[in-house]
Amino acid sequence: MILQGDGFILRGWLPGDAEALALHANNPNIATCLLDKFPSPYTLEAAQAWVKQWEHQNPVINFALAINGQVAGGVGLELREDIHRLTPLIGYWLAEPYWGKGIMPEAVRLVTRYAFSELNAICVLGIVFSKNPQSMRVLEKAGYEKQGVIKRSVIKEGEILDQHIYACSS
Numbered sequence: 001m002i003l004q005g006d007g008f009i010l011r012g013w014l015p016g017d018a019e020a021l022a023l024h025a026n027n028p029n030i031a032t033c034l035l036d037k038f039p040s041p042y043t044l045e046a047a048q049a050w051v052k053q054w055e056h057q058n059p060v061i062n063f064a065l066a067i068n069g070q071v072a073g074g075v076g077l078e079l080r081e082d083i084h085r086l087t088p089l090i091g092y093w094l095a096e097p098y099w100g101k102g103i104m105p106e107a108v109r110l111v112t113r114y115a116f117s118e119l120n121a122i123c124v125l126g127i128v129f130s131k132n133p134q135s136m137r138v139l140e141k142a143g144y145e146k147q148g149v150i151k152r153s154v155i156k157e158g159e160i161l162d163q164h165i166y167a168c169s170s
Contacts, residue, residue, distance in 0.1 A: 007067065008103055011060075012064065017051050018044060018050075021074075022044040024072055025039075025047065026041050029096055032131075035091075036156070059118060061078075073092065074092065075090070075091070076090070078090075087122060090124050092104055112124050112144075121170065122169065124168050126139045126168075129154065129162070129164075130163070148165050149164050150162060150163045
């Protein structure tokens with residue numbers, strides 16, 4: 001599965017992606033706004049394990065974002081169960097040199113449309129830490145609407161933060 005963007009593609013992970021992944025993901029400015037399961041530092045070993053975990057997925061729910069053939073980010077859907085089975089969570093990151101160029105809102109739009117058309121999603125949720133207004137703008141530009149704020153609900157790097165909940169419905 002390949003989703004074509006303007007100047008980038010979203011595709012499944014390939015064995016040769018680990019080196020570029022480690023290079024771009026090993027940035028504390030990225031890790032500070034993601035879940036703790038995103039390694040920091042992001043080693044080559046962590047990148048190899050990530051690629052191995054996702055290289056044979058069917059359906060594709062975790063996309064490598066490639067610019068000029070090199071991984072420069074990722075967009076993933078976390079499928080859930082029970083009453084949330086048609087409401088995946090979306091997560092994303094982009095290498096810092098590409099920030100502010102309109103890439104991620106388009107990538108989020110593409111993966112969201114994919115979730116509706118290929119995974120039968122009825123709603124896609126995005127959860128953003130209060131210290132990441134740039135990510136809130138990404139979701140808003142991608143057509144998501146803020147549903148609310150859960151005050152003082154997570155801890156990241158010793159700081160208690162709010163979670164901003166965004167949704168896009170089919």
